[in-house]
Amino acid sequence: MFYINTEIKFSIITKTDGDFNTSHLPKISTTVANKSRLLCLVTTQPANHATKALAVKETWGKACDILYFVSSEMVPELPAIRVQCEKYDHDHLLCKNIKAILYGLNKYRNQFDWFFKADDDTFVIVDNLRQLLDKHNPDTAIWFGCPFALGGNRNKTYPSGGAGYAMSRQSMYLMENALKNHTKCRFLNLKNRETGADDAEIGICLNELGAQIGDETDDRHLKRFFPFPPNTFIDKTTGFYEWFNVYNVNPVQKGLNCCSNTTISFHYVPSNDMYIYDFLLITNNQIQLKSCLNNLNIMFGDQRDVLGRHRFIPFSLQYLSNHNSNINNTGTNEYKSVFILF
Template sequence: MAGECITLENPSTYPGFHYNSNGFASGKYYRSGQRISTNRLVLLLLLLSSTLIVLYAYWDVMVLTAGTLPLARGTSSVDSMESGLGNESLAEKLYREVRVLCWVLTTPKYHKTRAIHIMRTWGKRCNKIYFMTSEPDDELPTVVLTKPDRYEVLWGKTKEAFVHIHEQMRNEADWFIKADDDTYLFLENLRYMLYPYSPEIPIYFGFNYKMVGTHQKNESYMSGGSGYVLSREALRIFAEGLNDTSKCRQEDDHAEDVEMGKCLFNLGVKAGDSRDEQLRNRFYPVAPFGALLSGNVGLDFWLYTYAYYNVRSCMDCLSEYPVAFHYVNSKQLYVYEYFNYQFQLSGRAPVVERLPKKIREEELVIPESDNPMS
């Protein structure tokens, strides 16, 4: 094998050199080294081939088993399956397609002790969020209302807030949810629940209560504590029909959620059923232990009495995809955040999630009350 030659000063330090009869090395060294025998060449090729085969096998196994690995919080195995989401997670798709404007009813004395903590927890997952109050705050996206900060005029504040949103912000979202400053919302689950419904359907959702006293058949209202969400069409109907004295209370007093229910019912907005497929509640007007622990209260507890749909307390009675809880203080907000957005359980199998089927308005069926208690 011909090659370029170089002369070495001390060729004895390099292996493979041959000395002549005078005891001197030939002084020539081929850059290509010694001639590689056929057997060694074959062994080298086999080694390289084996390495490539092992690397390919390792890559193949990793691809095949990727679906069995724990998924990051906020993603689902549906992302890489038939959903066609590509690199977009289910939560990201819903954030884009089911736009939710959140507004929180609060007062200046709770700006730093409640509202700011909502902004740092669940509020950051709203497409838009506003705090309805009586004074501005540089740390919060506030809307200053004209109504005074008194419990007796919550209905007046609620009317003013929804009218302002309709006039100024109705194009910012598809759904509009009202919450108190001691409420915790799971926005991902809310969007998932709303996905089948068009925002052009006049409907709203929350925790359904039976109307007390004289009322029309199937008339109900949603708990103000755990919040209620209006479609864009429901918001329009409410804002434009609010001044009809035969349908909506014009005074600012009385219970906000009751008057909201009466007004929407009279205006033809449907009170939707927010329960899951197993008829378990997703909105809950108390903290989780009230839904999970039987025997915590008696059967005469107000929740059991006034719930529109029959309520039970047990470990399987609350939906696996809850939307809202009430009576959550600012410290508990961060506990909810940790256990739902940071906590991981080793070995937990990923949940295969599929978007529910879209529901047309003519297909909408709202069950009647099944709570026999009065």
């Protein structure tokens, strides 16, 4: 099961005198020091600016050192850059993403150690990503992601674009140099064509450059990057797509043991669910109870321990996402909870 492997004990203070006192609350410190500087690029489109892109910006995107989007329209508020391509459909993602990657490399050249590329429906647990990357030297050519077999050949792999992938700055420099000198990565120069699968082409380039494929799995050999949402892997009643069985390199089983406790990403996550995941995972260093309680109308169950503390909180994830009201009663209750992501 994928979960936050921490038991959290905290006090819930209900509304009194129109405000909350949170000074007594414990700090929740992450296990990851921000050693590596992370530059994040997210691909989006105008129809998603106010939904998916905004959800990324307001959730996991805040944990990046630098976040920018690429679209067919420039939106400074996100911020989203606009790149020039023949078209902006799915077939032209190669043009869109390669130009956006090179833009980020040039603009932020000395401001990042690792470059992370994702889609606007990818949810990322950045603390877990940093924990993985901090174990490696960004001055070596290496990449991390969900490795797919190129053409079904498991000796050559490429990173699944939807699951997101991280490239060291050295990998980026080698790619840039190859494009300038026209030595390798010939399909990335966009002179002959702008269409193609950008993740596969980048994988071909990384293979040509001799970049190392970093191990995405944990010490139990469980995957960390996923090209589908959590239910695809947890639900035992359905099978995987046949193409996934052919191309996926690192084995994954159905059920609660599908995913690493330090999972990094899921793809095809609706924007509303991003806010739910972000709330449950508590990615910030402090539990933001004041903000949460001001915006949630929570009813608590009567499953108490010997000290009168509640153990079960009977609200659904969708309830958290859709309700926006205040708690009306007053008083203080102690709760002892372990948040689990289903």
